[in-house]
Amino acid sequence: MKSTAARTPAERQALNEAARWHTRLHDEAATPEDLQAWQHWHSAHPSHQWAWQTVQAVSQRLARIPTPVAMQALAQPPMARRTALRGVALGLGGCAATWLAWQASPWQALGASYHTATGERQQLGLPDGSELALDTATAVDEHFDANDRRLSLRSGRIQISTRPDLHQRPFSVQTPQGSVLALGTQFTVQVLDAQHTRVAVQEKSVRVQPTHGEARLLVAGQQMDFSSTAALPPHPAHLAQASWRDGGLIALDMPLAELVQELARYRPGYLGCAPEVAHLQVSGAFTLDNTDRALAALAASFAVQVHYRTRYWVRVEAA
Incomplete structure (x- = not known):
């Protein structure tokens, strides 16, 4: 796979768009209109098809679902679609992360024109x-x-x-x-x-x-x-910079330290990683609306375990 730095600006732009489409189509609120818009984007240029295939490839479980089946699932009612696409957020690579010590405090939102709570978008x-x-x-x-x-x-x-x-x-x-x-x-x-x-x-x-x-x-x-x-x-730019808006985190050759650091922003308390797994590389699609599910996908896919001391103290460690 070509390294991130070696990609052209046009390729990186196409990957950013594909990341956005991936998270949008696999959200339980996706509609048939979203699917039609994706099909129009997908067929508009060969670079879009290449980018879509690349983003699809980093999600192992999704890659095992035949495309027509995955697309059909998007047209089902929310509960059925949630069941059909459960497990899409699965990483392919490795882990580690330092916790963001500097986080938004409640006082920072006081009087702001717009603000969100932890885990909210x-x-x-x-x-x-x-x-x-x-x-x-x-x-x-x-x-x-x-x-x-x-x-x-x-x-x-x-x-x-x-x-x-x-x-x-x-x-x-x-x-x-x-x-x-x-x-x-x-x-x-x-x-x-x-x-x-x-x-x-x-x-x-x-x-x-x-x-x-x-x-x-x-x-x-x-x-x-x-x-x-x-x-x-x-x-x-990391694909994560384009995909978070729709509730997904697309990682492509991302150090696990960075991945866990990103996930830590969406949950209260401490989420960190052991130094011995910090260098591992991760590619995959992860949900930001359920960080426990994203962490479970890591543990199921790699030689790591998620240690919960409490709901508010969690650490990813070597298995």
């Missing part, structure tokens, strides 16, 4: 017609006036799909480390901790401006971390 429209998606434990403020369209991200992660503005007002996202200016695009912004912000671009480009550093351009298929003084070099 939300999608809404902004006054200019742009779309905003909030990830778990996110708090964001909206500042729209005659001259500016600005969101201030206090904590968590958001995805923005901007729309043209009749008044040509700039659209930006402010974080404690700087600002991200949209250049007609779709992108995600995440406050990683007290010192760093991560930006990933799904369409077109953005301009990243650290508060006390040099501005950098980031284009589709790339992600970048930055502090208040500097932006790190860009690198290919």
